[in-house]
Amino acid sequence: MADLIRILASIFLAIPKGLATTFKHLFRKTITIDYPRKPAKFAPRYRGLHYLTRYPDGEERCVACGLCAIACPSDCIYLEPEENERGERVAKLYEIDEIRCIFCGYCEEACPEEAIRLGWEFEFSQYDRKNFVWTKEMLLENFDKLEKGRAKGFIREKKFQFRAEPETYF
Amino acid sequence: MLIPIIIMVVKVLVIFAGLMTCVAYMTYAERKVVAHIQVRKGPLFVGYHGLLQPIADAVKLLFKEDFTLAGCNKIIYNLAPLVTFIPALLAIAVIPVGDQITVAGETTNLMISDLNVGILFIFAVSSLGIYGLVLGGWSANSKYSLLGALRSSAQMISYEVSLGLSVIGVLLLAGTLSLNEIVKAQSGGILDWFIFRQPIGFLLFVTAAIAETNRIPFDLPEAEAELVGGYHTEYAGMKFAMFFMGEYASMITVSALAATLFLGGWSGPILPPVVWFLLKMSFFLFSYIWIRGTLPRFRYDQLMRFGWLVLFPLALLNTMVTALIAIL
Ligand code: SF4
Ligand code: SF4
Numbered sequence: 001m002a003d004l005i006r007i008l009a010s011i012f013l014a015i016p017k018g019l020a021t022t023f024k025h026l027f028r029k030t031i032t033i034d035y036p037r038k039p040a041k042f043a044p045r046y047r048g049l050h051y052l053t054r055y056p057d058g059e060e061r062c063v064a065c066g067l068c069a070i071a072c073p074s075d076c077i078y079l080e081p082e083e084n085e086r087g088e089r090v091a092k093l094y095e096i097d098e099i100r101c102i103f104c105g106y107c108e109e110a111c112p113e114e115a116i117r118l119g120w121e122f123e124f125s126q127y128d129r130k131n132f133v134w135t136k137e138m139l140l141e142n143f144d145k146l147e148k149g150r151a152k153g154f155i156r157e158k159k160f161q162f163r164a165e166p167e168t169y170f
Numbered sequence: 171m172l173i174p175i176i177i178m179v180v181k182v183l184v185i186f187a188g189l190m191t192c193v194a195y196m197t198y199a200e201r202k203v204v205a206h207i208q209v210r211k212g213p214l215f216v217g218y219h220g221l222l223q224p225i226a227d228a229v230k231l232l233f234k235e236d237f238t239l240a241g242c243n244k245i246i247y248n249l250a251p252l253v254t255f256i257p258a259l260l261a262i263a264v265i266p267v268g269d270q271i272t273v274a275g276e277t278t279n280l281m282i283s284d285l286n287v288g289i290l291f292i293f294a295v296s297s298l299g300i301y302g303l304v305l306g307g308w309s310a311n312s313k314y315s316l317l318g319a320l321r322s323s324a325q326m327i328s329y330e331v332s333l334g335l336s337v338i339g340v341l342l343l344a345g346t347l348s349l350n351e352i353v354k355a356q357s358g359g360i361l362d363w364f365i366f367r368q369p370i371g372f373l374l375f376v377t378a379a380i381a382e383t384n385r386i387p388f389d390l391p392e393a394e395a396e397l398v399g400g401y402h403t404e405y406a407g408m409k410f411a412m413f414f415m416g417e418y419a420s421m422i423t424v425s426a427l428a429a430t431l432f433l434g435g436w437s438g439p440i441l442p443p444v445v446w447f448l449l450k451m452s453f454f455l456f457s458y459i460w461i462r463g464t465l466p467r468f469r470y471d472q473l474m475r476f477g478w479l480v481l482f483p484l485a486l487l488n489t490m491v492t493a494l495i496a497i498l
Contacts, residue, residue: 007480011373015465022207022464032211 042120047103049121050096051142062115064091071110076100094136099129119146173276181282189262193418194224200459207463234407239310246309251412254302258419260295264288265426266350268436268443279350288349292427293334296420300326303401310404318400321390328477329381335485336374339492340364340431353435365432370488372432374481379424385458387465390473425454
């Protein structure tokens, strides 16, 4: 009998309450991101495809110190240093295997020259695993593309700092 | 002689086509409404706001490979979907969708057949559908299907008792088994509707009906978390679609029955009777989806306890009290 009363009470109190809640939700604005049809939005510190930065005069910033390769937990950065004609140390080879990368961002934290950065690009699927290795030239090109976007005001500057930004993300 | 036959054929075709359209768009409505309850958008891409989605689904299911399982009982495996589907369609035959009309000098009711035992016919036919589930689950020779089928048979038998008893109140008050007569008994305005004279009967009927059609929160036969897909785990393509359409068709039948028994069927002011009937039926169909978006699934023992210890005694009590009042 007590069972019966409890069940009946729940029917007459809890269920209408639940139904009212779901009914209210029917008229809420949907939170679906209409992604392929509309561009996706990103947090300012989103970690996407890498790029290698340049000085304003076009010189690469990377000094091939190898700290990024050491910091990388998935061992996906490979680099070989060389000297350029002015006797400065630069990278001869700088490759990132994006399919092994876990986009942790340790490389950009380790870099003393602010040379390697993670950008916002994420649509870089390939048909072959081999194509996932981004060479130095490709990484620099990513930077150039970003710069062009910046000049047109498309892309927000990525602030490099370790504290969390209080800014709302979307 | 010819005209009544033509009228009959037209009625059958119209009601059948209407029912199939309803089934197709019920799947669409379900996806849309549940999506919006969960603050999603639902089907969007096929046609305007996904309106052609049911057609795309049908085409997809038609072109699926029609495979035969190893170790299944082929004849029963292939027949079971039909056994579920056809009774679900049959039951709609005795539900009046509108008032009498006169076409070419022939007066006809807007229902396929005005049986004087309409309700009994619906119960008889709709409980045949359970054979399809049981046979389908058994013949596939898979443990999940079998468990789903066993559950559904136990559940449907338990809830059919309450379903039948909850209607008896209405029958006692109306004094007839013919659905057309029951509608006429409630046509004197909104206060004549049996929902006000049989409120407990109404709640019992709706609850038992949800269980009877295997819908959330009583959808244990196809509890996907435990049983993969329940009795239709091993079905694909059009055979799966048959089970699915059978389920939706019986939802529509039950909604139409609820509208007829408790909300006065096609009777209503100003608007044409058919529109009233469709409005009342859609209310129940919407509630089905709404409840699906709200309530979690029962556990099996809760389901059985609820069926036998709550619904059944209440239905009995309701019947006895109504009978007492009807006599006095
Ligand atoms: S993001 Fe992490 S995993 Fe990827 S290259 Fe940088 S350090 Fe390695
Ligand atoms: S990207 Fe930065 S950390 Fe890596 S080698 Fe170049 S300068 Fe050093």
